[in-house]
Amino acid sequence: MSAYDDLRAHLRQTAALGEVAGRLGWDQQTVMPRGANEQRAEEMAAIEDLLHARRTDPRLGALLDAADAPDETGAAILREAQRDYLRNIRVPARLASELARVTALAQTAWEDARAADDVAAFLPWLEQVVTLRREEGQAIAQGGDAYDALMQDYEPGSSAAQVGAIFDRMRPRLVDLRDRILGAPTPPALQGHFPQEAQLRLANDLARRFGYDFNRGRIDLAVHPFSSGSGADVRITTRVVESDPFNCLYSTLHEVGHATYEQNISPDYALTPLGHGVSMGVHESQSRIYENQLGRSRAFTGWLFGAMQAEFGAVNIDSADAFHAAVNRVHKGYIRTESDEVQYNLHIMLRFDLERALIAGTLAPADLEEAWNTRFAADFGYKVDRPSNGVLQDVHWSVGLFGYFPTYALGNIYAGCLHQALRADIPDLDARLSEGDLAPATDWLADRVQRHGGLRPSVATITHACGGARPDEAPLLAYLDTKFANIYGL
Amino acid sequence: MSAYDDLRAHLRQTAALGEVAGRLGWDQQTVMPRGANEQRAEEMAAIEDLLHARRTDPRLGALLDAADAPDETGAAILREAQRDYLRNIRVPARLASELARVTALAQTAWEDARAADDVAAFLPWLEQVVTLRREEGQAIAQGGDAYDALMQDYEPGSSAAQVGAIFDRMRPRLVDLRDRILGAPTPPALQGHFPQEAQLRLANDLARRFGYDFNRGRIDLAVHPFSSGSGADVRITTRVVESDPFNCLYSTLHEVGHATYEQNISPDYALTPLGHGVSMGVHESQSRIYENQLGRSRAFTGWLFGAMQAEFGAVNIDSADAFHAAVNRVHKGYIRTESDEVQYNLHIMLRFDLERALIAGTLAPADLEEAWNTRFAADFGYKVDRPSNGVLQDVHWSVGLFGYFPTYALGNIYAGCLHQALRADIPDLDARLSEGDLAPATDWLADRVQRHGGLRPSVATITHACGGARPDEAPLLAYLDTKFANIYGL
Numbered sequence: 001m002s003a004y005d006d007l008r009a010h011l012r013q014t015a016a017l018g019e020v021a022g023r024l025g026w027d028q029q030t031v032m033p034r035g036a037n038e039q040r041a042e043e044m045a046a047i048e049d050l051l052h053a054r055r056t057d058p059r060l061g062a063l064l065d066a067a068d069a070p071d072e073t074g075a076a077i078l079r080e081a082q083r084d085y086l087r088n089i090r091v092p093a094r095l096a097s098e099l100a101r102v103t104a105l106a107q108t109a110w111e112d113a114r115a116a117d118d119v120a121a122f123l124p125w126l127e128q129v130v131t132l133r134r135e136e137g138q139a140i141a142q143g144g145d146a147y148d149a150l151m152q153d154y155e156p157g158s159s160a161a162q163v164g165a166i167f168d169r170m171r172p173r174l175v176d177l178r179d180r181i182l183g184a185p186t187p188p189a190l191q192g193h194f195p196q197e198a199q200l201r202l203a204n205d206l207a208r209r210f211g212y213d214f215n216r217g218r219i220d221l222a223v224h225p226f227s228s229g230s231g232a233d234v235r236i237t238t239r240v241v242e243s244d245p246f247n248c249l250y251s252t253l254h255e256v257g258h259a260t261y262e263q264n265i266s267p268d269y270a271l272t273p274l275g276h277g278v279s280m281g282v283h284e285s286q287s288r289i290y291e292n293q294l295g296r297s298r299a300f301t302g303w304l305f306g307a308m309q310a311e312f313g314a315v316n317i318d319s320a321d322a323f324h325a326a327v328n329r330v331h332k333g334y335i336r337t338e339s340d341e342v343q344y345n346l347h348i349m350l351r352f353d354l355e356r357a358l359i360a361g362t363l364a365p366a367d368l369e370e371a372w373n374t375r376f377a378a379d380f381g382y383k384v385d386r387p388s389n390g391v392l393q394d395v396h397w398s399v400g401l402f403g404y405f406p407t408y409a410l411g412n413i414y415a416g417c418l419h420q421a422l423r424a425d426i427p428d429l430d431a432r433l434s435e436g437d438l439a440p441a442t443d444w445l446a447d448r449v450q451r452h453g454g455l456r457p458s459v460a461t462i463t464h465a466c467g468g469a470r471p472d473e474a475p476l477l478a479y480l481d482t483k484f485a486n487i488y489g490l
Numbered sequence: 491m492s493a494y495d496d497l498r499a500h501l502r503q504t505a506a507l508g509e510v511a512g513r514l515g516w517d518q519q520t521v522m523p524r525g526a527n528e529q530r531a532e533e534m535a536a537i538e539d540l541l542h543a544r545r546t547d548p549r550l551g552a553l554l555d556a557a558d559a560p561d562e563t564g565a566a567i568l569r570e571a572q573r574d575y576l577r578n579i580r581v582p583a584r585l586a587s588e589l590a591r592v593t594a595l596a597q598t599a600w601e602d603a604r605a606a607d608d609v610a611a612f613l614p615w616l617e618q619v620v621t622l623r624r625e626e627g628q629a630i631a632q633g634g635d636a637y638d639a640l641m642q643d644y645e646p647g648s649s650a651a652q653v654g655a656i657f658d659r660m661r662p663r664l665v666d667l668r669d670r671i672l673g674a675p676t677p678p679a680l681q682g683h684f685p686q687e688a689q690l691r692l693a694n695d696l697a698r699r700f701g702y703d704f705n706r707g708r709i710d711l712a713v714h715p716f717s718s719g720s721g722a723d724v725r726i727t728t729r730v731v732e733s734d735p736f737n738c739l740y741s742t743l744h745e746v747g748h749a750t751y752e753q754n755i756s757p758d759y760a761l762t763p764l765g766h767g768v769s770m771g772v773h774e775s776q777s778r779i780y781e782n783q784l785g786r787s788r789a790f791t792g793w794l795f796g797a798m799q800a801e802f803g804a805v806n807i808d809s810a811d812a813f814h815a816a817v818n819r820v821h822k823g824y825i826r827t828e829s830d831e832v833q834y835n836l837h838i839m840l841r842f843d844l845e846r847a848l849i850a851g852t853l854a855p856a857d858l859e860e861a862w863n864t865r866f867a868a869d870f871g872y873k874v875d876r877p878s879n880g881v882l883q884d885v886h887w888s889v890g891l892f893g894y895f896p897t898y899a900l901g902n903i904y905a906g907c908l909h910q911a912l913r914a915d916i917p918d919l920d921a922r923l924s925e926g927d928l929a930p931a932t933d934w935l936a937d938r939v940q941r942h943g944g945l946r947p948s949v950a951t952i953t954h955a956c957g958g959a960r961p962d963e964a965p966l967l968a969y970l971d972t973k974f975a976n977i978y979g980l
Binding site: 012013016017019020023024027031032033034035036037038039040042043045046047049050213214215216217218231232233235270271 | 502503506507509510513514517521522523524525526527528529530532533535536537539540703704705706707708721722723725760761
């Protein structure tokens, strides 16, 4: 056995254990008995300890030093494994363990604080998490920027400066578009009662049409929709609100985008560092293009309008155009996860600027609420009414996910680029979408993006898929301008 | 930290990982997507490798040498941990890994051979498994008897000589009882169509009545009923045959017996070597007494007769006595798992004698089928019609479970002893059972047996529960004689 072969075997076993830990997470959120909570925490801690030990094992370092990559795939595996290893050994064990302990407690504190709209109760926890993650970012950065270092956990190769420049260009365009939309008449919303069973039947049909392989996955109900697992076992969850079928249908399409990415990665990469989505940004590009550019298109919603009438009987919308407008309705709201395509990125930019300042130390956690509210009023044109609709709405900061938010907007930007290239390659796309036939689009994405897994870094992944053009925000902004001008008659 | 504290921490993490491995097994048999099979095998192998490494870790040996038990619980923990460690380090890593590999393949070969009634196709696999397990038994026994050594994996403290002596006393009594029963008229069987939904509703009600805690468990459907997990997460499965509701109801009660044993163990023992049932024999005593001595009693079936009429409407049985006879119907059959209380132990004795001879080398695998068929005809009075109803019916030997079968009969014997003691302590038991009230019986079992987990070795566990009387076969035989004499008018 060569050092490279030994390395592959080591990484393979770690990846298999990582899948096991992921499956435990799925279990916890779908089928676990309520009374098993404490015992499960101990089981999770045991497996996370083992994973941490393997990921910082000096033997792994020696293998990485000694291994020679035999080919392009091998080189990519070494690149990914080397980056993870260097990141992990730079974090002192004491700090890693303290972060795990504090974020577990902070998440519970956040849940309570949000329920009580009590920012002060969460503040001490936020201060601890910010301090620890800053310390971690500094340890990883070794003299570089701490926030940049944290971003690498989610979008390797990105930087705050580069993302900030993109956001600075996008923000005025989106604020202006939002203003014009909210100045126009609001189209009617879909109303009625949509039984759970019928919603789930339609959601399953949509998942199948968008290429989700039920032989290597399953759909269950959970409080928060998510996708979990890689390779041959990629499960998603959805939720049902009987007054709002779009909640179930579009969160299903979103998770199907994540899940098919994992399912379609080349089996050659299974249980290697290339065997899962290359970054959170590219992951989000798949969920977003499934959900938005495809799922909320005029052509596809035309088909969906008929499918919903077939499933639910007559609805209160009388034309396919009005149905398309209802699906893409832009309205005032506070919550990121309930936002539309136009305002969503404004939610992200706000969080990006605030969390960057928190990690830099130029914004004190005690001043966060005021900063949030001021910025929200400026970008959205109305005031936050209460903390659970403002600074307390997201789980991310309580669990230490600083540097994660920008990947949502990067995903939207990547989706815009992919959508432009996809339309150029498939001239009859709308004709197929209007028949509920997603195969041309999802096959293109599987071939251009998904099957490659982690072979290329994230920007290179999108550049490759788009035939050589480096991703930027222009296609997304042009798409939004055209789409919402049509719907709102701007 | 003392060596004892370090040891406890080491064992605790191992136990937590063991629970994780168990949950993966549950997942595989209930919810896993079909296409995930191969990947799951690799995930299981990864976690089993880790568990093996921890269980044979020289650091564990050093801690066991250095640790002093502070109290009775500590002494029991040391006793159990020491036995496991000695057993594990005596098996060469090469042999353990070869056994895992060969039994995985042999199980598939057995499935195919059983489906094709092809003993010859399974023979080469059986030969390999017998050879490897003999080698393992010899390695553990270190000059002692290999089969005795294998029995310790399932029933620590037992020996083939002692079990064989019990079986030799029981066999003629059971053969005689079976002959007299089959010479009497056979009572009518329950017939009709019993919808799945109603069966599961009743099975859930029975589980609750028998003390199963749904806050720390759940019931799902699976091909083979089983119980899995310890402490705060103990799940069971059941199955439904719509023409035979007793299949679902009594396999649920059986698994509830196993599961409540795990659920009722003192929380102080959670994630220690005392935190699960002390032996397979004691485990089976709980499943059997729930299913048989309680669940198939005249008093309880009187209540169940009414509950079934309420759930399913009128059935083809017109009295509680006839219903009791239908539940306890003894009939000719080939399959151990479908057998009644009288013939069940004859199935076990046959397997015990044959597998003991296989491990000793006095019976060649090539001669096993003939030996099976000859012995079956002698004990049961009729001939095996085909291998899938004979030597190929059980999975056990294909996966290397030599020494396991006798624990089923030991469980029945222990259940007989516990039932005698229980009745002596609860004079109004039948009055309560006839109201569907299991609490006095299950509370007694929880207090006398279940909460103690692995504190005492298995025979001592039963002796303690029975107020000092060492277990033997007499109460079981007396119970069977009386019960079946009443039903069959012998």
